[in-house]
Amino acid sequence: MSINTLFAFILAFGLFVFAVVSSTDNYLIFVDVFSAVMVVGGTLAATFLGQEYRYVMLSLRAIFSMFAVYRAGRNVLNQEVGRIIQWGYLAQQKGLIGLEQEIGKVEADDFLSFGVENLLSGYTGEELRESMEIAAEKTFERNMVPANILKSMGSTAPAFGMIGTLVGLIIMLSNLSEDPKALGTGLAVALNTTLYGVLFARLILIPASTKLTQRQQIQRFRHELITEGLVMLADRRSPRYIADRMNSFLDPNIRFDIDKQS
Numbered sequence: 001m002s003i004n005t006l007f008a009f010i011l012a013f014g015l016f017v018f019a020v021v022s023s024t025d026n027y028l029i030f031v032d033v034f035s036a037v038m039v040v041g042g043t044l045a046a047t048f049l050g051q052e053y054r055y056v057m058l059s060l061r062a063i064f065s066m067f068a069v070y071r072a073g074r075n076v077l078n079q080e081v082g083r084i085i086q087w088g089y090l091a092q093q094k095g096l097i098g099l100e101q102e103i104g105k106v107e108a109d110d111f112l113s114f115g116v117e118n119l120l121s122g123y124t125g126e127e128l129r130e131s132m133e134i135a136a137e138k139t140f141e142r143n144m145v146p147a148n149i150l151k152s153m154g155s156t157a158p159a160f161g162m163i164g165t166l167v168g169l170i171i172m173l174s175n176l177s178e179d180p181k182a183l184g185t186g187l188a189v190a191l192n193t194t195l196y197g198v199l200f201a202r203l204i205l206i207p208a209s210t211k212l213t214q215r216q217q218i219q220r221f222r223h224e225l226i227t228e229g230l231v232m233l234a235d236r237r238s239p240r241y242i243a244d245r246m247n248s249f250l251d252p253n254i255r256f257d258i259d260k261q262s
Contacts, residue, residue, distance in 0.1 A: 118132070129231045
């Protein structure tokens with residue numbers, strides 16, 4: 001679990017709780033089942049209405065992945081460069097056929113194993129680049145579907161919060177002649193729905209969408225880096241040329257030092 005993400009979520013929710021506790025002794029005024037059902041249920045209903053069931057379920061599961069530790073960080077990019085350079089030395093010694101044994105080591109990585117298979121098929125560098133770029137772009141598009149759905153849900157939740165508030169106001173005003181003193185309490189309850197909609201969107205849905213988008217952008221960059229390396233292997237470039245070219249993609253702090261590693 002990502003401690004930083006969990007801490008940020010607790011802090012954000014804690015600030016809301018602190019504002020409530022420090023402002024009033026009547027905490028229960030902020031608890032309303034109708035408001036929660038209207039916001040959460042309405043948002044889910046609208047989403048299932050407009051999106052395919054499978055992708056909505058993927059999106060809901062993706063919310064929990066927001067708290068998972070993301071492994072494809074800066075050091076991973078450095079390791080990818082090192083791996084391609086190692087393959088460059090291996091290709092110098094045994095030819096590209098010497099990379100056949102590497103397929104088994106990267107089977108868990110669909111994109112990389114696909115690239116190595118294309119490399120061993122004898123494609124030219126340009127043919128390999130075209131194939132890999134298509135795979136990278138389509139992978140990014142598929143993986144962005146849950147993030148886009150969550151972003152849409154983040155826009156829908158406050159709308160249902162407003163709908164719930166309007167429903168509450170209509171009911172409150174219709175009973176106004178019976179008990180005018182209940183106006184304040186009824187208005188407070190009605191506004192809870194708007195509050196829940198904003199909290200649901202801003203503390204859960206939109207942060208999850210933003211984090212998923214950022215992770216997919218990192219993954220796409222990694223795919224671009226791998227593509228560049230495999231293309232140079234197909235063109236029979238030297239390991240040092242591969243290192244210089246791939247390092248040009250990276251932040252200076254994480255560039256692969258071929259002399260130091262050798």
